[in-house]
Amino acid sequence: MLTYNLTNIGSDSLYEYLYKCIKKDIVLGNIKPGERLPSKRPFSKNLGVSIITVENA
DSSP, rough: OOOOOSSSSSSSOOOHHHHHHHHHHHHSSOEEEEEEEOOOHHHHHHHHHHHHHHOOO
16 A cells, blocks of 8 residues: 655645645656556555545645
8 A cells, every 4th residue: 555754844734745745756657557556545544634625735
């Protein structure tokens, strides 16, 4: 499952930072074309954020 460090996000909001992390993984090829992202509930629980934050990202 995808894991990101959300402690040092700078001036970005939490969902913006998460969005940028996911986008970066796609651009770098860490997330392959056609690969599915984790479902929002387990992903939010794994990251320790709300489901709304994951949905917004």
